[in-house]
Amino acid sequence: MEQATTNVQVQPVDKAKIWGIWKVALILAVVTGIEYVFAFQMEAGALRNVIFIGLTIVKAFYIVAEFMHLGHEVKGLVYSIILPMIFILWLIMALVNLEGAAIKDARGIVDYEGDGIEHVDEEH
Amino acid sequence: METLKHLLSLLNTGLYLKKYMRLSLVFMGLMTFILILSSVTMVLAVEAGHRMDKKAVVKWMLWTIIGGFAFLSCQAWEWSHFISGTDTATISDVMVNGIWKENYEIFGANLTFNQYGPPAFAALFFFITGFHGFHVFSGVVLNVIIFFNAATGVYERRGHYEMVEKVGLYWHFVDLVWVFVFTFFYLI
Numbered sequence: 001m002e003q004a005t006t007n008v009q010v011q012p013v014d015k016a017k018i019w020g021i022w023k024v025a026l027i028l029a030v031v032t033g034i035e036y037v038f039a040f041q042m043e044a045g046a047l048r049n050v051i052f053i054g055l056t057i058v059k060a061f062y063i064v065a066e067f068m069h070l071g072h073e074v075k076g077l078v079y080s081i082i083l084p085m086i087f088i089l090w091l092i093m094a095l096v097n098l099e100g101a102a103i104k105d106a107r108g109i110v111d112y113e114g115d116g117i118e119h120v121d122e123e124h
Numbered sequence: 125m126e127t128l129k130h131l132l133s134l135l136n137t138g139l140y141l142k143k144y145m146r147l148s149l150v151f152m153g154l155m156t157f158i159l160i161l162s163s164v165t166m167v168l169a170v171e172a173g174h175r176m177d178k179k180a181v182v183k184w185m186l187w188t189i190i191g192g193f194a195f196l197s198c199q200a201w202e203w204s205h206f207i208s209g210t211d212t213a214t215i216s217d218v219m220v221n222g223i224w225k226e227n228y229e230i231f232g233a234n235l236t237f238n239q240y241g242p243p244a245f246a247a248l249f250f251f252i253t254g255f256h257g258f259h260v261f262s263g264v265v266l267n268v269i270i271f272f273n274a275a276t277g278v279y280e281r282r283g284h285y286e287m288v289e290k291v292g293l294y295w296h297f298v299d300l301v302w303v304f305v306f307t308f309f310y311l312i
Binding site: 011012013018021022024035036048053059063068100111 | 127128130156163280297304
C-alpha cells in the first residue's frame with residue numbers, strides 16, 4: 001500500500017536556485033552562439049572540428065553536471081560514471097578506426113573530400 | 125586515425141545545409157535551443173517537485189511537453205525538405221536496383237540516394253536522427269504520463285515527486301545526445 005500524505009506543505013521559491021538554473025541555460029545558449037560564429041566565419045578543417053568538439057564537451061558538461069545534477073553528487077559516484085565512459089569512448093573510437101578501415105578496404109570506398117580541401121596540381 | 129578522418133570528412137561533405145540551405149542551419153539552431161529550453165523547464169519541474177509545489181510541477185511539465193512537440197515538428201519539417209529535395213534535380217550516374225544508370229535525376233535524399241552529397245551521409249543522417257527522434261517521441265510520451273499523474277495528485281498523495289526526477293534524467297539524456305548529433309551532423 002502506498003502511503004498517503006494528507007497535508008502538503010508547499011515550500012517557498014528559492015530565487016537564487018531558480019536563477020542558477022536559468023544561468024546554465026544562458027551559458028548553453030552562448031556556447032551554441034559561439035559555435036555558429038565558427039560555423040559561418042571559419043573554413044572547414046581539422047582545427048574547426050577540434051573547436052566544435054571542444055565546445056560540445058563544454059555543453060555536455062553543463063547538461064550532465066547541472067541538469068542531471070551529477071556535479072552535486074559525491075566524488076566517488078562522479079568518477080565511477082565518468083571513468084568507464086572514457087574507456088567506452090576509447091573502445092568505440094578504436095572499433096570505428098580498425099574495423100571501419102577493414103570495411104572501407106573490403107568495399108573499396110574512396111575518400112570523401114571535405115569542404116575545406118582543395119586540390120592543388122603539383123606539377124604546375 | 126585514417127578511418128576516423130574519413131568519417132569526419134564524410135560528415136563534412138554531407139553538410140547539405142551549408143551549401144544549399146544556409147537558412148536551415150539557423151533553423152536547426154532554433155530547434156537545438158527549443159530542446160535545451162525544454163530541458164530547462166524539466167529542471168524547473170523537478171525543482172518545483174522538491175518543494176511539493178503541484179501547480180508549478182504541472183505548469184513546467186506542460187512547457188516541457190510543448191518543447192518536445194515543437195522539436196519533433198521541426199524535425200518533421202526538416203526531414204520532409206531533405207527527402208523531397210530541390211525543384212531542380214541533381215544529375216548523377218547511379219546504380220538503380222542493380223542496374224547502372226547514367227545521367228539519372230535525383231531529387232532529395234533517402235537511404236540509397238542523396239542529391240546533396242555522398243549517399244552514405246544521408247543513410248547515416250536518417251539512421252541517427254531517426255533514432256534520436258524516436259527517443260524524443262518516447263520521452264514526450266513519458267512526460268505526458270508524468271504530467272497527468274502530477275496533475276491528478278498521484279505524487280502529492282505519494283509524498284514525493286521522484287518520478288518527475290527519473291523521467292527528467294531520461295529527458296536530459298535525450299538533450300545530451302542531441303548536442304552531439306547537432307555538432308557531428310550539422311556543424312562539422
